Amino acid sequence: MGSIAIEAPKETKPTFGKDANSREYARSLDAKCHMRSFREKFIIPSKANTKSKKVVRPEQTTDDPVIYFCGNSLGLQPKATREFLDIHLNTWASIAVNGHFRDLEDSPLTQWQLLAEHASKQQAPLVGASPSEVATMGTLTGNLHLLMGSFYKPTATKNKVILDWKAFPSDHYAIESQIRMWGYDPKECMVMIGPKEGEYEVSTESILTLIDEHASTTALVMLPGIQYYTGQYFDIQKITVHAQSKGLLIGWDCAHAAGNVPLQLHDWNVDFAAWCTYKYMNSGPGGIAGLFVHERHGKVEYPENGSAVFRPRLSGWYGGDQVGRFNMDNNFRPSPGASGYQVSNPSVVDLTSFCASLSVFNQSSMADVRKKALSITAYLEHLLLSTSTEGERAFKIITPSDPSARGTQLSVLLKPGRLETLSNMLEEAGIIADKRKPDVIRVAPVPMYNTYEEVWEFVQIFNEALKRCE
Ligand SMILES: Cc1ncc(COP(=O)(O)O)c(C=O)c1O
Structure with missing residues (x-):
């Protein structure tokens, strides 16, 4: 998988009658x-x-x-949100700390310790991933940092990041600061993909050409699935295959794509992706975010008598596998898959709100x-x-x-x-x-x-x- 770009079938535009304007x-x-x-x-x-x-x-x-055309910024509140939050508040009020480990028979939620996995399982089909490739955690920019901490490994000769000309400022700052943290100069290391003068659309060909030009000095490509300003939906599969054919890792910010277009992150062989859930996924302002790590990067192996072998990352106790998480032995054994990228115990209020919106999404x-x-x-x-x-x-x-x-x-x-x-x-x-x-x-x-x-x-x-x- 991953070496050949299969042409996606062209989507056709519906047409409308002469009397459409009524x-x-x-x-x-x-x-x-x-x-x-x-x-x-x-x-x-x-x-x-x-x-x-x-x-x-x-x-x-x-x-x-009102006529609300702002779901690309903040999705509207599902009616289910209040109901789910009520259930959570009742659970917390009635069983307190036991909520971490107890499933209640009549609750749509799980014990808190497994609620993030529950949400990941439900949102995985929306982004075309297997449940173990998705983690529901943190916030978008924070997750981009965690992912770059694992996937951006610059060297003296390969240290550039290829990014979008109009990357959302938070992405721009995140990339810039990662480069600085490694001791390199953002001015030299940030390569921007942009449209021709006076245009807004960026052609796939020009992206592939820019990747070719900089491949030998680049450590990472990071692009938006859908550009927040122009709304352009990039050809994720074609660009991913091309970057990887040049030996590059590629990550996608899917903030404007998740819940908006049917992504196939696994089949497109994307290395990693991150998104927020408060836009098209309606989880509420600042709601808990999602990330994707392809299964090949999430493997954890245990050589005989050796310690765990896995892709290096910035770790915390919730990335540790559920069996050993509470051993308190300082022996980090990551959960296999994306959930091994978790760091903290997640906000259950945020997860609950997201589960409510997923319950609506999953009826479609x-x-x-x-x-x-x-x-x-x-x-x-x-x-x-x-x-x-x-x-x-x-x-x-x-x-x-x-x-x-x-x-x-x-x-x-x-x-x-x-x-x-x-x-x-x-x-x-x-x-x-x-x-x-x-x-x-x-x-x-x-x-x-x-x-x-x-x-x-x-x-x-x-x-x-x-x-x-x-
Ligand atoms: C493309 C993109 N990246 C990053 C962000 C920042 O998200 P957060 O504040 O959740 O980290 C946004 C927010 O709208 C965004 O649209």
């Missing part, structure tokens, strides 16, 4: 939608509540929902999520483009138009000077989308809870607001 048409798409029952499983904030300066109790919620499949994402994103793109004339348009969609090269987010680049006014108008109309200065708004219709009607309504308000910016 509320009735949008409603007809919602009526046919295979995921329409999922919206009910989430709490959609109301327009009034989003302006509130006080905590609003559930019974005070009004029924005038990534194939179903993708099917709706392809369609609802194409509908958004179609309406944006068909309700304006090329040449006169005051915006440009900088997300690739190829559906295989994007998830659910479209990034819209506005002509200069419009962002503040436009965002204020959208907000006023009860639309929550994300702005990235100086000129981009990111719009993410999330398959789980957004509707085609919301997309239609958004485009009407967006067009009207743009006119008023002139």
Whole structure:
């Protein structure tokens, strides 16, 4: 596995009728939608509540929902979250420390000591991994550091990291600081992959070429699965195979990909990956994160009469195997697989919240999520483009138009000077989308809870607001 890139089948873009720009048409798409029952499983904030300066109790919620296109930043709260957290609080209140080792018959949760493994098992299919290749732990940037601690081993001649031109600042800082920690100069060691001047999309060919140019001096390639700014979905498999054919290790930040597109981290032979779960996976702000370590890197061997042989890493007691974890003998025997990368006992509140959102996710499949994402994103793109004339348009969609090269987010680049006014108008109309200065708004219709009607309504308000910016 891992030496040949199998061409992924091209995904086709749905097309829409001439009468697509009407509320009735949008409603007809919602009526046919295979995921329409999922919206009910989430709490959609109301327009009034989003302006509130006080905590609003559930019974005070009004029924005038905002259009929430910000699930690429923070996913909405599943109704199951409160129920799961209640169960956890009751467990803690009733059996206290015994919760570490006792499974309760009527709880959807496990004993706390095994809850991270329970969550890993459930999220593994979402990222195309076997359960033992996934750890549910910590936070994204912290996990990137732990992974780089194990996978970035620079030498005097091979010390570069190839990264994205617009890596999310936290990734950039993490890489920069790792290089410094090893005593090298980030200016010389950070090689950025970027688009051609004036473009936003980065071609796979240019990435492969850059890898070729720097392979002999590079220690690690670290890229985003989906670029947070443009929404470009990189060809993870092809790039992984290519980097590895040059003898390089490659890791992927899947913050914007996990729960958004159907990843196949194991089959694509990815060395390692990390993601947060508070975006498309709806675990709540700052929720517990996920990481992937391919099974070949997670092996632990015990030579006869010898101590454990495993990939070096930064360790803590929760990475030790469950049998010996409480021996307190200072003899570190890592759990095989990704769970051997754990360091601390995880926050059960965070895990509980994540398990609640996984319980919703697991009533669906990534194939179903993708099917709706392809369609609802194409509908958004179609309406944006068909309700304006090329040449006169005051915006440009900088997300690739190829559906295989994007998830659910479209990034819209506005002509200069419009962002503040436009965002204020959208907000006023009860639309929550994300702005990235100086000129981009990111719009993410999330398959789980957004509707085609919301997309239609958004485009009407967006067009009207743009006119008023002139
Ligand atoms: C691509 C990417 N990397 C890193 C981070 C930082 O995540 P955290 O604060 O959970 O470490 C984010 C947060 O949105 C992100 O989108």
